[in-house]
Every structure is written in C-alpha cells, then in structure tokens.
Amino acid sequence: MNNLEILFNLLIRPNYALKRTDKTLSLSIMVVIAALWSSTVGSYLIKGVSVNTSMFLFNIIVPIIVKLCLIIMLVSIWHFICESFKGEGKATELFPCICLSLLPYIFLAPMALILKFSGINVTFLWIFFNFLILVWVIALQISSLKIVYEINGPAATLTYFIPFAVVFVLSILILILVISFFFITASQALTPFLEL
Amino acid sequence: MNKERIISVLILIFFIISLIAASFLVLRVSEEKMARFPRELKGFSTFSQNIAIVNVYGPIEIESSNYLGFFPSGADYIVEELQNLRKNPDVKAVVLRINSPGGSVGAVQEIYSELLKLKQSGKKLVASQAEVSASGGYYLAAAADKIVSEPGAVTGSIGVIIPITNFEGLFGKIGVQVDVVKSGAHKDIGSSSRALTDEERKILQDMVDSAYQQFLDAVNKGRSSLMTEEKIKEVADGRIMTGAQAKEVGLVDELGDLDDAINIAAELAGIKKSDIRIFEEKKDWKKMLLQQIGSKTSNNPLSSFLPPRTGLLEYRWAPEY
Numbered sequence: 370m371n372n373l374e375i376l377f378n379l380l381i382r383p384n385y386a387l388k389r390t391d392k393t394l395s396l397s398i399m400v401v402i403a404a405l406w407s408s409t410v411g412s413y414l415i416k417g418v419s420v421n422t423s424m425f426l427f428n429i430i431v432p433i434i435v436k437l438c439l440i441i442m443l444v445s446i447w448h449f450i451c452e453s454f455k456g457e458g459k460a461t462e463l464f465p466c467i468c469l470s471l472l473p474y475i476f477l478a479p480m481a482l483i484l485k486f487s488g489i490n491v492t493f494l495w496i497f498f499n500f501l502i503l504v505w506v507i508a509l510q511i512s513s514l515k516i517v518y519e520i521n522g523p524a525a526t527l528t529y530f531i532p533f534a535v536v537f538v539l540s541i542l543i544l545i546l547v548i549s550f551f552f553i554t555a556s557q558a559l560t561p562f563l564e565l
Numbered sequence: 566m567n568k569e570r571i572i573s574v575l576i577l578i579f580f581i582i583s584l585i586a587a588s589f590l591v592l593r594v595s596e597e598k599m600a601r602f603p604r605e606l607k608g609f610s611t612f613s614q615n616i617a618i619v620n621v622y623g624p625i626e627i628e629s630s631n632y633l634g635f636f637p638s639g640a641d642y643i644v645e646e647l648q649n650l651r652k653n654p655d656v657k658a659v660v661l662r663i664n665s666p667g668g669s670v671g672a673v674q675e676i677y678s679e680l681l682k683l684k685q686s687g688k689k690l691v692a693s694q695a696e697v698s699a700s701g702g703y704y705l706a707a708a709a710d711k712i713v714s715e716p717g718a719v720t721g722s723i724g725v726i727i728p729i730t731n732f733e734g735l736f737g738k739i740g741v742q743v744d745v746v747k748s749g750a751h752k753d754i755g756s757s758s759r760a761l762t763d764e765e766r767k768i769l770q771d772m773v774d775s776a777y778q779q780f781l782d783a784v785n786k787g788r789s790s791l792m793t794e795e796k797i798k799e800v801a802d803g804r805i806m807t808g809a810q811a812k813e814v815g816l817v818d819e820l821g822d823l824d825d826a827i828n829i830a831a832e833l834a835g836i837k838k839s840d841i842r843i844f845e846e847k848k849d850w851k852k853m854l855l856q857q858i859g860s861k862t863s864n865n866p867l868s869s870f871l872p873p874r875t876g877l878l879e880y881r882w883a884p885e886y
Contacts, residue, residue, distance in 0.1 A: 377573035479583035
C-alpha cells in the first residue's frame, strides 16, 4: 500500500489502514506537520490574528517539535500500560499510528476558509467542528492501541485515558494545595478604611 | 483502486491549496495592518507608548520581606521602574497610582527623590490616589504636578511615627527578664523590654520632628501654589481626611479616578486623547510568580496576633496604635 492509499484509507477505512505494516516514519511526521500547520493557520484565520513571517513560522515549528515529544512520551506510557493489560505489541509500531491519527486536523484550514467567507456564526461552528475533529482523532488513536497491541476496545479506551486522568487528578491536587497555601499565609490588614 | 487514488489526490490537492491560501491570508492581513500603521514594529504590534502607570501599593519599604529574595519588590523596585521610565524617550508622562498607608521614611524618600528626578527630566507626573494615600503615600503624591483623588479616598495623615511596644509588664507576668550590656547609654533606645526614659523620649522626639520637617518641606514644595505654609501646618497634624475634604483645603487638585488622572497627564504632556498609549512593562512571568510566592510566604501566619513591629521611623498612617 503506498502512502496516498494509506492516507485515503485512514479517512475512509481507518482500521484497514492501521493494520497495514508498511507505514513509514517520514509519512507520519509529514502528517503531524501538516495537521499542526492546518490547525494553527485555521485558528489564526478565525480569530483574525495578524503575525509577521518569523512569528508565523515560530508558531508552527515549535508546536510541531513539542507535539512530537509529547507523542513519544505518550506512546511510552501507553506501551507500558498495554503491557500491563497483557497486550503484545511494539511502541515503534504504535508511534506512526498515533502520528497518522492526527490526519483529520488537515480539514481545519479549509474549514476556517469556508467559515470566514460564509458570513455565518463562525465561533460556534468553529468550536463544534474542532470538537468533532478531536473526537475523530481520539477514536483513531484508540483504534491504533487496539490494533497494535491486540487488546479489546474497553481496555484500549482505558489505556488511552489513564495518563490524562492521572494528570487531571494531579492538577486538581496541586490546585487545592496552592489555594490552601495562599489562604493560610495571606493576611488582611485590619485597619478601618473608609467604606461605603 | 484507481478511483480511490483519484479521490485521494483530489483531497490532497484541495488541502494543499487551502493551506497555502489560508497561510497567505494570515500573512497578508498582517501586512495590510502594518501598512496602515507605519510606526508599528514588526510582529505583534506595539504603538509608541507615551504614558506610564506606576503602582505604589501597600506599605512602602525598601524591599518587602521576601524569603526567596530574588527580586526586589518594594521601594527599590519602584525606583528602578522610575529610572527606566526616565530614560525612555517615548514616555512623556507618568501616573503614580497610590494605594498605600505609607511606610518607612527612608523608603518613601528614596521614591520621592526619584520622582523629582523624573520631573526634572521634563516628564509630567500626576498622582492618582485610590483607596488610601496617607502619610508616606501623600508624601509621594506631593511630588506630582497634579494630584487626583477619589472623593472617598483616605488621605492626609501628614506626620511621623515611631511605634514602640513595651512588653515590660508582660515579661514580668511570665517571668522573663532581659539583660542588656551596651557600649553607650542610648544603645538600646526603643527597647521593648522597658519604658522610655525622658531623655530617650526627647531623642526620639527630635528625630520625629526632623523627619516631620522634611515632610512639611516636601508638601510645601509641591503645594505652594495652592496653600500657604501656615495652612499646610494647620492640616499637617496627622489627621486623615477624605479626598473631597483634601480638595477643599488644597491638598488635592482634582477629584476623579485613574482614567481622569491619565487624561490630565496627557493634557499636561500635550498628548491628544486619541494618541494616548499606556506604557506596559514587559511582564516576566517567572518574576511575577516568584514575587507572588515571596509576598505570600513573607507574611507570618501569626502576624495578625503579634504586636506590630517597633522602633522604625515611619511616615505611616497607623491607627492600630
């Protein structure tokens, strides 16, 4: 299966595309670049942000690097969790699948163009469309876990959300700690201001 | 497969064209905006900022007691800010936003000196009094070309204080005895373990009178166009007053809020209302975070229950004594 077929099948028959073992690393990285570029440009267009060339490139290149590092980190975590669920697979096979699953984001730039010139309620539609794309991407990523590690759907879903759940709980705990700390140490002056 | 190939090529072409078009539009929009404002710098636009707001909030000390000690956040910080503004050729006027009950004499005078230098450099200075601008806060306001106050702000309190707490009775009750070995009779002047002697009281009173005279001189210098020396002395007995009362006696020029102060500053500096651009110091998030942590950790949780600090010469409205 060539690259174009993989990309096409990823949109139409994702399970079929993800099962192909002839996925290439370069194609995966190109998809990440295209997806983030499209997403950034779409957001700028909708918000009406104006930037110069260097800032524009900076705001594309940095997220790409960050995203790739994040994917590597998440793939490692998912690999570890899948192994705990008795899944058998390789992180090196999961990585390209996760990268390719970002493909739906390429629709953000064309959508932004259409919304910008349509004159209809842009903000609501843009948010709704972003949400749909996000759900699509999550579904593709969960499918990737299922296919690569040969685990069932619920296990794949649990594996996918565990890292985010942990981060969420940690964030809440840190927030509670920080707020408590501020309340304990903050002191109000008791001088009688003139008050209305 | 041929059909799929054609569709996938079409999708790819559509995507590439959209991406290029959208990118072009984003950059093009940027160039159009820049063409309209030739003075804008490249990138996220910054206008030539001509009026700065400097905040003086809380008790005025040389630096706030900051466990981390990385960044000054008291008078030192304000002085540094004023020095930078003095050297900035774009800034034509400074609005000093004051919400302070005053502070130590040294710290207040540090800022006051810098304010005078700012005025000497040709920039206009307007003081905007918020909730409280008393004692040391008013000392700083007196340096301004104009003082704008909220009508209900607490101001005045022109005077000096040295708070000394005498724990002799308490120590006696709990069996604590303080012994002092000193090189001179007055080395432990203001000690909390005993009452002041008459001689010590005289020494401290002379200090207070000296600092008070400095305060009166500063107010005379700033308000001489509206108030006589006698009138100033009449209201400079430490009394507090509202902004409205202060305007009646001449300690304040106008009643209004921060916006009014900015408009007055613009008028003094010859800036049209439509050309007002507020100068904003570039925010360093690391500095702000450390200052926030420092300011929170510097407050002893028991400070509300412990007696206030003693022995410092202060221009401070201190109703807790």
